[in-house]
Amino acid sequence: MPTTNKLTDAKCRGIKPAEKAAKYFDGEGMHLYVSPKGAKVWRLAYRINGKPQTLVIGPYPAVSLQEARQKRDEAKAVLRAGQDPNAARKAKRNAVTLDEAHTAYWSGRKDLSTSYLENERRAFEMHVQPMLGARVMRDIARADVLETLNRLDARGKHDYARKVRMWLAQLWDWAIEQGHATENPPRSIKPERAFGKKQVEHFAALELREVPAFMERLSIEGELQSVLALRLLALTWVRTNELRFMRWDEIDGDTWLIPAGKMKRRREHVVPLSKAALDLLKVLKPRAGSSVYVLPAEHRPDRPISENAILALLYRMGFKGQMTGHGLRSVASTWANEAGYPPDVIERQLAHVPGDKTRAAYNRSIYLDQRRAMLEAWAMWLCRA
The missing domain is CATH 3.30.160.390 (Integrase, DNA-binding domain)
Known part of the structure; x- marks a missing residue:
């Protein structure tokens, strides 16, 4: 032996x-x-x-x-x-926990906008981490994920449950590539069967005839940071998060170049700045101080103004349920269509991607001169309103 x-x-x-x-x-x-x-x-x-x-x-x-x-x-x-x-x-x-996998996955996502990633991270921390974060990914079954998502669905958050399922499915796709998992439980969950009826989201927006009262009410608010933000939002037609993260180094003369990483559709967007928008930037520059952001938070110049600040202003003005920051885009689009501007010019200014992929592939024009003239006319109409 x-x-x-x-x-x-x-x-x-x-x-x-x-x-x-x-x-x-x-x-x-x-x-x-x-x-x-x-x-x-x-x-x-x-x-x-x-x-x-x-x-x-x-x-x-x-x-x-x-x-x-x-x-x-x-x-x-x-x-x-x-x-x-x-x-x-x-x-x-390879037996990493869902928390560990999410941290590695999230920190490596350079292909998405900051606001998108922040929304995904917040959803994970609030709704997924408490139940599944400490568990090894390989041990998490479809029933575990479904139970987590059903808690959201039971509270009437049907669309949000769908969105969180999509984010988790993408995380599991990455984990499989890294060898941390062999199956994708979220991917096997069919939203149309698992969750309540999907709701179409409509952003509250004023009618064109109501804009004069809105602009008059806005002028009474003075020059609070949120007021200036709302004015610039109205003049540029961009999305709220695109405006919030606007930086001084993205402005070149009378043009604002938004990097693809900040855009919802992952496509670089050029925004012509009207005279009214440029005048507003002159007011904002000294207020921003050394901040890289055009609209820094009042007491945290290293951070952009919060989305809640703009929403709170609308509530304070008496437009709760009647108007949102995104609703300004709807108002502007209505005005432009009624004024007879070409649909392609309007859609390009709104940074929309045409539903017809063939048409989108051939139509690469950014219509910069036409959009600049349209925004100047819009700014004049707003001032008259």
């Missing part, structure tokens, strides 16, 4: 390298491998289906003799259970 625990720490320390690599056996398949250059590594020899295998336990003396024996015994227990120690180690290495 082979002798176990043949080696001692003193013997291991005293082993000198030879011209050829050598093995010093401790028993039960474990040996200390010593290279000609003096590197010492603990190894375990074993067989799987009759084929010889080697498990690298770790370097000596970083892994002591006692620690190596403990790891050997653990590996032998895995063998007795009918598993390959190397495969078990790899599986353990």
Whole structure:
């Protein structure tokens, strides 16, 4: 019967390298491998289906003799259970929690806008992390994900449950590519069967005839940061988040170039600035100080103005349920269509992608001069209103 625990720490320390690599056996398949250059590594020899295998336990003396024996015994227990120690180690290495996977995935997303990623992160922390965050991804089943999403759906948040399911499915796609998962539970959930009826979202917007009262009420508010933001939003037709993250280094004369990473459709957007918009920027520049943002938060210049600040202003003005920041785009679009501007020019200013993909592929024009004239006319109409 082979002798176990043949080696001692003193013997291991005293082993000198030879011209050829050598093995010093401790028993039960474990040996200390010593290279000609003096590197010492603990190894375990074993067989799987009759084929010889080697498990690298770790370097000596970083892994002591006692620690190596403990790891050997653990590996032998895995063998007795009918598993390959190397495969078990790899599986353990890939056994990341949903929290860990989400952090790695989220930090590597450079292809999406800051606001989109922030919304996704907030949804994960509020609705997914409490129930599933600490669990290993491989152990999370479809029923676990469905239970989490059903909590949102039960509160009437049908569309939000759909959105969170989509985000989780994308996270699992990434995890499968990284070897952290083999199946995609969220992807197998069919929204049309699992959740309540999808609702079409309509942003509250004023009728054109109501705009004069709105502009008059806005002028009474003075020059609060949120007031200036709302005015600039009206003059540029951009989305609220695109305006919030507007930077001074994106402005070139009478043009604002929004990088693709900030746009909803992931396409660079050029915004012509009317004289009224440029005058407004002159007011905003000294207020911004050293901030990179055109509209920094009142007390945190390193951050952009919050979306809630604009919404709170509309509520304070008495337009709750009647108008939103996004609703300004609807009002502007209505005005432009009634004024007879070409649909392609209007849609380009709104940064909409045509539904007809063939038409979109051929129509690469940005209509900059036509859009500039349209925004000048719109600004004059707003002033008259």
